[in-house]
Amino acid sequence: QKEVEQDPGPLSVPEGAIVSLNCTYSNSAFQYFMWYRQYSRKGPELLMYTYSSGNKEDGRFTAQVDKSSKYISLFIRDSQPSDSATYLCAMSASGGSYIPTFGRGTSLIVHP
Amino acid sequence: GAVVSQHPSRVICKSGTSVKIECRSLDFQATTMFWYRQFPKQSLMLMATSNEGSKATYEQGVEKDKFLINHASLTLSTLTVTSAHPEDSSFYICSARDQIGELFFGEGSRLTVL
Numbered sequence: 678q679k680e681v682e683q684d685p686g687p688l689s690v691p692e693g694a695i696v697s698l699n700c701t702y703s704n705s706a707f708q709y710f711m712w713y714r715q716y717s718r719k720g721p722e723l724l725m726y727t728y729s730s731g732n733k734e735d736g737r738f739t740a741q742v743d744k745s746s747k748y749i750s751l752f753i754r755d756s757q758p759s760d761s762a763t764y765l766c767a768m769s770a771s772g773g774s775y776i777p778t779f780g781r782g783t784s785l786i787v788h789p
Numbered sequence: 790g791a792v793v794s795q796h797p798s799r800v801i802c803k804s805g806t807s808v809k810i811e812c813r814s815l816d817f818q819a820t821t822m823f824w825y826r827q828f829p830k831q832s833l834m835l836m837a838t839s840n841e842g843s844k845a846t847y848e849q850g851v852e853k854d855k856f857l858i859n860h861a862s863l864t865l866s867t868l869t870v871t872s873a874h875p876e877d878s879s880f881y882i883c884s885a886r887d888q889i890g891e892l893f894f895g896e897g898s899r900l901t902v903l
Contacts, residue, residue, distance in 0.1 A: 685830055713894075720795070720882050720894035721833070765832065775890065776823070781832035 680704050683766055683780030692789050696753040700766035700780045703747065707768040709775060710742050712751045715763045715782065724764075725751065756787045792816055793885050795895030802873055803903055809869045810898045812883030818863035819885035824856070827880045827897075839866045873902045 683700045690696055698712075709728055713721035725740040727733045733740045739752040749768070753760055763782040769775035792815040802808050812822055820841050825833040837858050839845045845858035855877075857869040866885075870877050882897040 683832075718880075718897065718899065720793075720884075720897045722894065723892065726891075776835065776838065777892070779832045781830070784830070 680778050681766065681768060681780040684783055685781055687784040687786055689786040689788065690756055692756060692758060692787055694756050694787070696751075696756050696760070696785060696787075698751040698753075698764050698766075698783050698785070700749050700768075701747055702749075702768060702778075704768075704770070704778075705744075705747070706770040707778075708771070709769045709777075710740070710749050711767040711777060712738075712740055713765045713767060713779075715765060717762075721765055753785075756785075758787050758789055761785055761787050793819075793883065793893045793895040795883055795898055797898055798896055799899045799901075801901045801903065804874050805872055807869055807871045808873055808900060809867055810881055810883075810900075812866045812868070812885065812895050814864045814885040814887075814893070817885075817887045819866075819887065820863060821886045822860060822866040823884045823886075823892075824858060824866075824868050825882045825884070827882060833882065836868075870900065873900070875902045878902045 681702045712725040715721040727740050730742045730744045737754045741750040763784050765782040766780040767777035769777045794813045796811045822839045824836045836851045837845045837847045839858050839860040841860045847853045860866040878901050883895045884892045
C-alpha cells in the first residue's frame with residue numbers, strides 16, 4: 678500500500694460545478710497537508726496548506742482534513758475552465774524541515 | 790510569492806551526452822533544494838535532497854554517479870544527467886525551501902534523449 682493514495686482521474690465537470698478532490702493516507706504521523714496545482718508541462722504551485730485536522734478556506738477553495746479517517750479533501754466552488762489542471766496532495770510529518778510525500782495527482786477538466 | 794527559475798525548460802540531446810539543468814531561487818536564499826522526476830500521469834518522485842555546501846542525499850534507487858547534483862551557493866543547484874540514455878527522458882523538477890519552510894517549485898525541464 679502506498680503512503681498516499683490519490684485517484685488519477687480524469688475528473689470531468691461542467692463549468693460552475695463544485696469539485697471534490699480527495700486523498701487517503703496510511704501514515705498517522707502526517708501532520709501537515711498541502712494541495713498543489715500543476716498545469717501541463719509546468720511545475721506545481723502551492724494552493725493550500727493546513728496543519729492537523731479541520732477546514733481552511735481561501736476564496737473558492739476549501740481544504741478539509743480528517744485525521745481520524747486519514748482522509749483529506751479539496752473542494753473547488755464555481756469551477757472555471759482555468760481550474761483545469763492536475764491537483765496533487767502532499768503531506769509530511771514535520772514542519773520546517775519537512776520533505777513532503779506526494780500523491781500521484783488527479784487530472785481535473787472543467788468544460789465550458 | 791517566491792520564484793524559482795529552472796533552465797532549460799526543454800532539452801533534446803543525443804544518447805551518451807551529458808545535460809545540465811539549473812535551478813535558481815530568485816528572491817530568497819534556499820539552504821535546501823530538492824530534485825524530482827515526474828513521468829506522465831505519475832506523481833513527483835523525489836530523487837535527491839541538496840543542501841548548500843554539502844553532498845546531496847540521494848533516495849534509494851537513484852544513481853548518484855548518473856545524476857550529479859551540485860549546490861554551490863544559496864541560490865543555485867544544478868542537476869547533471871551524465872551519459873544520458875533514452876530511459877532518462879523525463880520531466881525533471883526542482884524545488885527550493887525558504888527560511889520559513891515553504892516549498893517553491895521550478896517550472897520543470899523536459900529532457901528527451903534520442
